[in-house]
Amino acid sequence: MNRDANRHTNQDKNGLNRNKNGLIEHGQLFIGGTMTDPAGRAVIDVVSPHTEEVIGRVPHASREDVDRAVAAARTSFDSGIWADRPPAERIEVVTRIKDGIAARHEELARTVSAQNGSPYSWSVLAQALGAMMVWDCAIAVARELSYEERRAGALGPLLVRREPVGVVAAVVPWNVPQLVAAAKLAPALLTGCSVVLKPSPETPLDSYLLAEIVTEAGLPEGVLSILPAEREVSEYLVGHPGVDKVAFTGSVAAGKRVMEVAARHLTRVTLELGGKSAAIILPDADPEEAVAGIVPSAWMNNGQACVAQTRILAPRAHYAELAERFAAAASALVVGDPLDPATQVGPLVAERQRRRSLEYIALGQREGAKVLAGGGRPADRDTGWYVEPTLFGDVTNDMRIAREEIFGPVICLLPYDTEEEAVRIADDSDYGLSGSVWTRDAERGIEVARRVRTGTYSVNTFALDMFGPFGGYKNSGLGREFGPEGFAEYLEHKTIHLPAGHGEVPGAPEAPEAPGAPGEHAGGEV
Structure with a gap:
């Protein structure tokens, strides 16, 4: 890493390595697998959402840096240094990356918490170990993936190939940077793609740890570059003619812009966007179990999670009891320093996010x-971008707080009368990313899950399983991540028509005889 900037480092009380100026500072960019001086002099100051002080500084990548990174990726891909390796060899390298993340998971968790305010206990589980799980599950999928398949065609034998899509631009947000990066990097690298990773300017520090890990794992030069940058440079990367695919996670507005820019070169795009997910509590549900299960998934990561259960649908007959239980649970959440293991809700990532939440309140x-709980800034927090865990009651689904993604610790409790109405309210949204149902009758819950149009759904729990496809309906995105379906987004499919008698598939149907006289075309050209 930038040896000059980090020559004299000391660990602070939270285990973060700081230089003599008290900063986590890097002076170079990871381009093509090598720490390289940036083309420009612009820098990104990383500000603690807890203290509102600068805690880190990294170079701001420029367009020239993007050109260098894409050129390195293009060269590495076209040369076959990574794409032409046997899949087993790629799996070996990626397994070492996963092991490196496991070995440094506490450091990764502390770094992410310091940058974006995630409670440390949640960062360990989701930011670090969750990322490791993404890599681990992707490796398991890769072991079962076939890159060639012989099929019986209607006109003769076929050879169907799966080939890496090429150079990938992976743009990740600030809320779960390591997990989202893994969701893109793992399948891209395992299939043989080269990648330019673009971290958010709010959270670039953990990406330097990732650069160290992939270097130590033996990833070939050119295969990965990491470029922290703001929106303008991100847009330049997305629209770069040397990029074959864009994998983006972020807001709906930004996703639409990504799609528009990528369309100039017909660049393939996958988008994982926002959510306004509904947790349906059926009348027969155990209220204590429902509240205990929903609260962590509603206020997770300080409410800064696209899959958060931000609309809680309660049967009107039990509404008063549930409102009281949820209000008590929200009020009991421990708000404080994100690096304190006891903290359950930390500060929002930036002042603009705090202002946004307060405006929605x-x-x-x-x-x-x-307002049933919270509703403002914590009285004991003079500094930091804190908002109290807030619960709204008497919400109707036409209110903006029920329809728009707030991305803060603000949850809505909505009453309903019938199961059909609950499903209708859950579906009455521009989003369709996640959701859950709570009931003593699991089969009934499964039927509700089948009816709600959303990409992932849980019955009597909240889960995100990396062996299943993850993505959204409607404005929640395009394409899928995780599982074999996620791998398909990084592969091109090629059909090779084989000569008759070569590689025949047992049981293949005979080619149909064309209508008309033998030896004549039936009409039209192919």
Whole structure:
């Protein structure tokens, strides 16, 4: 890493390595597998959401840096240094990456928490070990993946090949940077692609740890570059003619812009966007179990999670009891320093996010919703971008607080009368990413899950399994991540028509005889 900037480092009380200026500072960019001086002098200051002080500094990648990174990726891919390796060899290298993340998971968790305010206990599970799980599950999928398949065609034997798509631009957000990066990097690298990874400017520090890990794992030069940058440079990367595929996670507005820019070169795009997921509590549900299960998935990561259960649908007959239970649970959540292991809700990533949440809280009150818990800044937090865990009651689904993604610790409780109405409310959304149902009758819950149009759904739990496809309906995105379906997004499919008698598949149907006289075309050209 940038040896000059980090020559004299000391660990602070949280185990973070800081230089003599008290900063986690890097002066170079990871381009093509090598630490390289940036083309420009612009820098990104990383600000602690807890103290509001600068804790780190990294170079801001420029367009020239993007050109160098894409050229390195293009060269490495076209040369076959990685793509032409046997899959087993790629799996070996990626397994070492996964092992490196496991070995440094506490350091990764501390770094992410310091940057974006995630509670450390949640960062260990989701930011670090969750990322490791993504890599691990992807490796398991890769072991079963076939890159060639013989099929019986209607006109003769076929050879169907799966080939890496090429150079991938992977753009990741600040809320779960390591997990989202893994969701893109793991299948891309395992299939043989080369990648330019673009971390968010709010959270670039952990990407330097990742650079160290992939270097130590033996990833060939040119296969991976990491470029922290703001929106303008991100857009330049997405629209670069040397990029074959864009994998993006972020807001709906940004996703639409990504799609628009990528369309100039017909670049393939997958988009994992926002959510406004509904947790349906059926009348027969155990209220204590439902509240205990929903609260962690509603306020997870300080409410900064696209899959958060931000709309809780309660049967009207039990609404008062559930409202009281949820309000008590929200009020009991421990708010504080994200690096304190006891903290359950930390600060939001930036002042703009705090302002956004507070504006939605004010809007909800104007719309007629009732604040049941929270509703402002914690009285004991003079510094830091904190917002109290907030619960709104008496919410109707036409209110903006129920329809728009707030991306903060603000949850809506909505009453319903019938199961059909609950499903209708859950579906009455521009989003379709996640959701859950809570009931003593699991089969009934499964039937509800089948009816709600959303990409992932849980019955009597909240889960995100990396062996199953993850993605959204409607404005929640395009394409899927995780599982074999996620791998398919990084592969091209080629059909090779084989000569008759070569590689025949047992049981193949005979080619149909064309209508008309023998030896004549039936009409039209192919």
